[in-house]
Amino acid sequence: xxxxxxxxxxxxxxxxxxxxxxxxxxxxxxxxxxxxxxxxxxxxxxxxxxxxxxxxxxxxxxxxxxxxxxxxxxxxxxxxxxxxxxxxxxxxxxxxxxxxxxxxxxxxxxxxxxxxxxxxxxxxxxxxxxxxxxxxxxxxxxxxxxxxxxxxxxxxxxxxxxxxxxxxxxxxxxxxxxxxxxxxxxxxxxxxxxxxxxxxxxxxxxxxxxxxxxxxxxxxxxxxxxxxxxxxxxxxxxxxxxxxxxxxxxxxxxxxxxxxxxxxxx
Numbered sequence: 507x508x509x510x511x512x513x514x515x516x517x518x519x520x521x522x523x524x525x526x527x528x529x530x531x532x533x534x535x536x537x538x539x540x541x542x543x544x545x546x547x548x549x550x551x552x553x554x555x556x557x558x559x560x561x562x563x564x565x566x567x568x569x570x571x572x573x574x575x576x577x578x579x580x581x582x583x584x585x586x587x588x589x590x591x592x593x594x595x596x597x598x599x600x601x602x603x604x605x606x607x608x609x610x611x612x613x614x615x616x617x618x619x620x621x622x623x624x625x626x627x628x629x630x631x632x633x634x635x636x637x638x639x640x641x642x643x644x645x646x647x648x649x650x651x652x653x654x655x656x657x658x659x660x661x662x663x664x665x666x667x668x669x670x671x672x673x674x675x676x677x678x679x680x681x682x683x684x685x686x687x688x689x690x691x692x693x694x695x696x697x698x699x700x701x702x703x704x705x706x707x708x709x710x711x712x713x714x715x716x717x718x719x720x721x722x723x724x725x726x727x728x729x730x731x732x733x734x735x736x737x738x739x740x741x742x743x744x745x746x747x748x749x750x751x752x753x754x755x756x757x758x759x760x761x762x763x764x765x766x767x768x769x770x771x772x
Contacts (some may be wrong), residue, residue, distance in 0.1 A: 523692060529598065530688055534706075537591035538680055541710035548713040552649065560646035561771045564714055565655035567669050567754060574659055581656070581665045585672045592675050595684040610683030611739030624744025630728065632749050635721050640767060642717030649714055650770045653750075653757045663755055670750035678742045681707055681726070682733045700730035 534540070552562055570580035600606050605613035642648030656662050681703045689699045704726025711718040729742050761768045 526688055526692055530685070533591055533595060533598075533680065533684065536594070537588070537676060538706060538710055542706060542712075545710045545713040549715070552713070552715075558646060559649055559715060560643065562649040563652055563770050564649045565652040567653065567666060568655040569657050574657075577657070578659070578661050578665070582668075585665075585668050588672055588676060592679045595680055599684065599687055607683075609687045610679060611686075611733065611737050612683070613738075616738075617740065620738055620740035621744050624741035625748065627729075627732075627741060627745035628748045631725050631745060632752070635725065635749070638717050638721045642715055643767075645717075647715050648717045651714060652770055653753045654755070666754040667751055670747050670754055673750050674743050674746035677707065678729075678739060678746055682729060682742055683739050686730075686733065696734045700727060700734060703730055 531539075552559055555562070569577050570584070571577040596607060596610065599609040601608060605615075607613070639648060639651070643650065654662075654666055656665065685703050685706075686699055689702070694702075704723050707726035708719045708723035711722045733739065733742060757768065761770070
């Protein structure tokens with residue numbers, strides 16, 4: 507019967523925006539934002555170390571114990587707990603009606619077509635990314651990456667595949683699905699969201715060196731632009747998983763076959 511005065515509505519709107527910003531900050535602090543801060547500090551450490559950057563190594567999936575059974579347990583626990591931010595954003599954006607995760611870009615339809623598009627994205631991202639890494643190594647601007655530091659056991663390959671799935675889910679669900687949804691609610695334009703999410707993606711790879719920042723920035727811009735156009739998350743989950751799975755599982759073979767290109771510093 508009575509309309510609410512504008513002055514009474516405004517605090518509620520401001521409270522809603524503030525809660526969204528706090529929610530975003532908490533989600534990022536639990537995962538990718540935390541990784542970005544550590545990556546920046548780690549890059550500063552590497553650049554000020556007496557050992558040249560080209561002679562340093564970054565191990566992505568290290569062994570966590572010298573006892574095999576506990577190494578396996580720690581690996582599985584690490585992967586599981588690192589997926590908590592993904593579970594959190596699924597909870598936050600869950601809809602009671604189907605498709606439940608539509609706001610994240612997942613509706614359960616056109617799975618085959620989306621997977622095929624993801625496989626094609628591997629060519630657009632994987633080959634240039636590999637070339638940039640090799641160029642960075644040749645110029646002494648990138649650390650040597652050891653994607654598979656786990657000792658060889660019967661469970662090594664399955665765990666590395668789980669690690670690739672973890673990275674895909676953690677990055678794409680949060681960076682594309684969640685951030686795009688929330689920042690749209692805050693009134694950000696598509697290109698502002700694309701650039702911001704791409705800079706964040708590049709930042710948590712800084713520990714590898716400047717070329718890794720550039721490569722992941724380009725990847726983020728491409729992924730963000732395509733996601734903004736299609737609103738479908740699965741192609742990027744598939745592409746990211748394939749790229750990391752090939753790197754993690756195929757690295758020992760590549761290092762043995764081309765030691766001058768992929769071998770670690772002595």
